[in-house]
Amino acid sequence: MESLLELDFSRSEIDAETERLLSRLDAVHWNKDTCAIIAPITLEINRLKKEMNAIILAHSYQTADIIFGIADFAGDSLGLSREAANTDADTIIFCGVRFMAETAKILSPEKTILLPAPNAGCSLAESITAADVRKLKEDNPGVPVVCYVNTNADVKAESHACCTSGNAAEVVNAQPGDKVIFIPDMLMAKNLEAHVDKEIIAWDGTCIVHEEFSPGSIEAWRKFHPDLKVLAHLECDSDVVDISDMAGSTEGMVKYIKQSDATHFMLVTECGMSDRLRVEMGKDREFLGSCVLCPYMKQVELPIVLECMKSPREDQIVTLDEDIIRRAKTAIDQMMAH
Ligand code: 13P
Ligand code: SF4
DSSP states (O other): OOOTGGGGSOHHHHHHHHHHHHHHHGGGTOOHHHHHHHHHHHHHHHHHHHHHTEEEEEETTSOHHHHHHTOSEEEOHHHHHHHHHHOOOSEEEEESOHHHHHHHHHHOTTSEEEOSSTTOOOTTGGGOOHHHHHHHHHHSTTOOEEEESSSOHHHHHTOSEEEOTTTHHHHHHTSSSSEEEEESBHHHHHHHGGGOSSEEEEOOBOOTTGGGOOHHHHHHHHHHOTTOEEEEETTSOHHHHTTSSEEEOHHHHHHHHHHOOOSEEEEESBHHHHHHHHHHHGGGSEEESOOBOOTTGGGOOHHHHHHHHHSOOGGGBOOOOHHHHHHHHHHHHHHHHO
């Protein structure tokens, strides 16, 4: 049975789109039939983007059909923030989680920011409230608060500076004094200790994805591939980071792999990252090991994106209080400067 959308496109348009999708998604085992099913949806989303003067930003943990089918830019939190700040588009559709879309709104308050999956939160962002930050400041007078970008906008508004996994050490080191309150990721705080010249007062949040990884599987894979390069996200436990070849942000992983002569890599992070690189890097690089899915990131699906673009529900349009935007922007400006 033909879908309603197929009627809007000619057979040759759908065939060409199917081939375009297959040329990218083949690397992650999509077949021609499944590409043909999504072809009218990606065609319509890409048509609507032009009509609306919109861009789609996707985090690297999104599925390959989102990243290679409809996204204009895919990357880490810092890269996505930079795109959101610099784009001339009127509307940004955020294929990612709420804190990322809120950061885009803080950076570009005049733009319409759409979040197709409005319940896509983050265990780190949910671990701390603005009241918790006020209490931390009261208990530690004069100590600057650095918040990880994986926080809600009102938490950022209570913080002195914001950072991403790509620049956390630089932002912490740039703060005055010999102590910093680092929120909310306690595992990242531990990993930063060796790279900063300050005492860190940490919160007890964790990422439900990265806390799952343990040294056992890294050691087991290394026995089979002694030249395996292991790249861990900074949100992992320090016993994982300590035996990895590199630790950092998802985009830090991309840079490392591009500069490496190695052929086998294990990315200790969410599954989407290895899939993105399987497509982008072709057959010369192999990505081994298990992965863990982020249940928040995976709430975004092509039909939901399309519905949101055609007629966004109120909860899919990101709105923030003006005062929160102004105060959170001060913290985010430090993140953007490093
Ligand atoms: P990156 O900024 O490194 O992509 O990380 C975002 C995130 O949510 C990691 O879990
Ligand atoms: Fe949050 Fe972890 Fe999911 Fe990233 S992977 S959005 S830190 S829960």
